[in-house]
Amino acid sequence: MYRYLSGRLRQLGIRQTDLAKAMGLSEASISHRFRGRTPWSIDEMYQLLDICRAQPEELHIYFPRGGKSA
Template identity: 35%
Template sequence: MSNDYSKLAGKIVEKYGTQYNFAQAMGLSERSISLKMNNRVPWKDFEMAKASELLDINVNQLHEYFFTPKVHVCEQIA
């Protein structure tokens, strides 16, 4: 199952302007962040903790940013 990181992406832009700047603050490459944001590589627990700290995400809101399932819309043909 894929996660929807759109809220996380918005927070990254709000705080750091670009994914590149956020990657630098995380100590990761921009490619690593991109792979995580596109559900290619999972977030590790310590990475989520560090990202939450850098982005001022309250621990009670973690699920909104990291564990929201991506909803797949199926088109119905009449």
């Protein structure tokens, strides 16, 4: 799930551990969100766009419906 987001974080050298710290979440919480067990909140989505240095207009690319990239 969230392949584009995962790829961008890899490009930036950001691991899920680093992401959890940056977002103030546990590593398990991040893992659950990437696996689709827990939905991302809209605030978390925009926070991740900032971390990924992405524009708000790209939200649909990073967070496609159902978490699956086209």
